Amino acid sequence: MKFDKPKIKKILAGIIDSDDIININHFDKEIIIDINSTNPTLKHKKELENKILEDLNKNYSKDFTYKLNINVVKPTISQNVNRLENIKNIIAVSSAKGGVGKSTLTANIACSLKKMGFKVGVLDADIYGPSMHIMFDLVGSKPLAVNVDGKSKMSPIESYGIKVLSIGFFTNMDQAVVWRGPMASKALNQLIFDADWGNLDFLLVDLPPGTGDIHLSIMQKISINGALIISTPQIVALADARKGVSMYQQDNINIPVLGIVENMAYYQTENDNVKHYIFGKDGAKNLAEDFKIPFLGEIPIIQQIRESADVGRPIAADDDSDVALIYNEITKKMIKFLVERNKNLPPTEILKIKTMAGCQ
Ligand SMILES: Nc1ncnc2c1ncn2[C@@H]1O[C@H](COP(=O)(O)OP(=O)(O)OP(=O)(O)O)[C@@H](O)[C@H]1O
Ligand SMILES: [Mg+2]
Incomplete structure (x- = not known):
């Protein structure tokens, strides 16, 4: 058979x-x-073998061994400086x-930082489910x-700003990004290094859910x-948040967690003074205490937050509405x-x- 390298x-x-x-x-x-x-x-070896064989079989007749x-x-930690x-x-x-609410928080903190006079960039690292182009009203921009x-x-x-x-x-709204790990990683590389970010005080990276390939x-x-x-204060969300914290605290990762934010902490109608703790109370605050990590604040469920995200104008971009103030306070604590x-x-x-992408 004719193979070629x-x-x-x-x-x-x-x-x-x-x-x-x-x-x-x-x-x-x-x-x-x-x-x-x-x-x-x-297990990892078997998974890789099967994946490779599957793809080889698509390209060559099955009459070969591999x-x-x-x-x-x-794995080693390098002393590389930030490029x-x-x-x-x-x-x-x-x-x-x-x-x-990761993306909503990213967009709003970016706006609060900008209002404080910082030079800010946002990298949407959610390759499979991007949202920053929507939240910043940039759909269709190239x-x-x-x-x-x-x-x-x-x-x-x-x-x-x-x-x-x-x-x-680079994709249209209805198009699903169906890429294996290495391709997603390559795209991410381009967004980071093939970009003219200029001088920035802050680059906020909006990550996808999970603790997977993109994070690594x-x-x-x-x-x-x-x-x-x-x-959110919900038990299932907190269980995942714990995983998030422990990923950063792993010995070979060791990225300081600057703080925990509780989103959708409660709901309050305009007419009553009662806070309804729909998803439970103080869950993220307690998590912060458990891990001895700063608690940066709570954000209620507010219709305007969702609406402003959907129309592409983060609420914190506006001057000092009550809701913008919540984000400003969280941002100040983060700083x-x-x-x-x-x-x-x-x-x-x-x-x-070195990760072996494509294998979970
Ligand atoms: N405090 C809030 N009040 C009301 N709506 C909110 C609030 N925070 C976020 N939302 C809304 O909840 C939805 C999910 O938020 P968002 O997209 O920021 O979450 P995410 O964690 O980035 O999601 P994904 O994991 O899919 O990336 C959005 O519609 C957003 O507008
Ligand atoms: Mg998101």
Whole structure:
């Protein structure tokens, strides 16, 4: 059978990071692939073998044997400096659970920071479910290319004075992004490094739900000063928020959590003075106490917050409505803990783990 290396490499590209491929050998009816992996488990090896075989079978008739050799390597932490040296602070906004208000918080904190006079950028790292293009009223906008030192770069699009980049600029609203890990990671790379962010005081990174590939990918690429965790007071949300906190606190990750925000803390109608704790009371506050992490504040369920997100004008972009004030206060507290963090701790080291994308 006629195998060729570039084609096999291409087949592997959707499954294995190209840096992890050590060797591809092929003979008349045999393919041998050697790779590096940090995951020593047999389960992982089996999953990879099956995925690769499935894709090889799509490209070649089944009359061949194939062998995968895994060289297990240790994850190490590098002393790399942040490659985004014009950005003073990078903050990740996360919660392991979906739909608890990460993106809304990111957009509003960005606006509060901007109103305080900071230069702010927002990176929508939710490759599979972007929302920043909607929340900043940029649906249909396309970043322009600019020339920076002879290299062509994307210019983030400004909205309310905030520089925004999102995969949502490159897909249409109904289009699902169906990519394996390495492709998503590549797209993320471009949004981070092929962009002309200029000088920023803050880059806020809106993360997808979970603690997966994209999170690792981000932590491998840039030095994150600190993370914000957002949760509703609900038990299932808190359980996920705990996972989020413990991800950042893992020994080999070690990103300071600047604080926890409780979203959708209660509901209050205009006519009564009673706070209805629909999802339970003080859950995120208690979580913050458990982990000895600052509690940054609670945000009630407010129709205007949802409406302003939907029409693409974060409520904190407006001057000092009562709701904007809530976000301003949370932002001030975040800055306080960030200043302390920057004073007392060295820059976060970039995580150096080679992940085997496509395998959970
Ligand atoms: N405090 C709030 N009051 C009312 N609506 C809110 C509030 N916070 C967020 N929302 C609404 O809840 C929905 C989910 O919020 P958002 O998209 O920010 O969550 P997310 O955690 O980023 O979700 P995903 O995990 O899908 O990325 C949105 O419609 C948003 O407008
Ligand atoms: Mg989101």
